[in-house]
């Protein structure tokens with residue numbers, strides 16, 4: 001339940017956001033500040049403040065006490081702003097090249113003031129406009145290897161890791177994921193959204209007992225396997241990129257969960273482009289391959305060099321982990337493909353397709369691929385089998 005102190009918390013507007021920036025002395029005294037609210041996500045306000053005189057900017061992100069995508073009828077904890085700020089700081093220490101700098105945080109106001117990344121594009125928007133961001137998969141593989149290793153029992157030591165598990169308890173945001181990814185798409189829930197023409201495929205999915213069993217297993221792993229500190233919402237709308245740089249933003253869903261969840265969300269959101277982007281299909285298949293290959297190599301190096309558990313440092317135990325992460329990742333890839341197609345919070349990769357037949361055909365494929373990956377994740381034993389499964393359906 002969200003408890004607000006109205007004397008302290010106030011949603012900012014473009015004027016008060018500028019005042020906040022001035023009070024914090026984040027700009028020179030002679031700055032000429034303009035501010036625009038640019039938040040286009042599902043939950044928060046985002047103010048872009050620019051000093052036109054010195055051509056410098058900052059971002060002030062503020063959590064709203066409700067989910068913006070639905071409205072005030074869906075109250076949501078402001079504590080997520082602290083989780084996000086703490087996660088940005090943790091990930092920023094581990095993988096500084098890939099995380100925006102945090103300049104200031106205020107838990108009461110639920111604000112995080114951070115680096116202006118407006119020279120980059122949101123990866124999803126860039127992809128839809130025809131960009132491929134050639135280095136993004138290498139960067140994502142490295143980001144995943146570092147964040148998932150250094151926050152684990154093996155990278156941190158079990159005592160320090162337990163302190164982190166406690167710090168990143170995030171029950172309200174986890175519940176959103178539990179409902180929207182693992183529950184609602186599998187029955188006739190009010191939150192679901194799909195075209196009437198999709199109904200036969202959706203009703204078939206609701207009746208698929210084998211699929212629902214596997215989704216329950218994946219949900220159970222999500223609920224109980226506190227392996228690593230996850231970003232928790234690692235889709236391509238949470239990434240800024242250009243041809244040289246990648247920055248990962250928005251970790252308000254961060255919590256200790258199964259490593260395969262972040263990897264699976266990355267796979268799924270690249271696979272939307274594999275499905276819809278005929279021109280660059282091979283590039284996006286390569287992106288999926290690179291994410292896993294780079295992750296695997298770098299995670300293995302960290303495992304061998306930095307492992308805090310002497311007895312755990314064996315090749316067979318490393319392979320046990322990589323196999324588990326891969327299997328889980330395939331399952332979570334499938335869950336993300338399905339929820340973004342028929343659940344709440346769709347993706348523009350699919351919904352911006354103007355031609356109805358093309359759009360519906362793409363959605364049939366995301367559902368088909370999603371179901372296959374969830375059910376067959378134990379049989380798909382390596383990357384080449386994964387890519388073969390993708391190609392068979394696409």
Ligand code: SR1
Nearest residue numbers: 042067069176180233345
């Ligand atoms: C009510 S929040 C809906 C979705 O937006 C966020 O970005 C997460 O993906 C969440 O599931």
Ligand code: MG
Nearest residue numbers: 041233238250
């Ligand atoms: Mg987000």
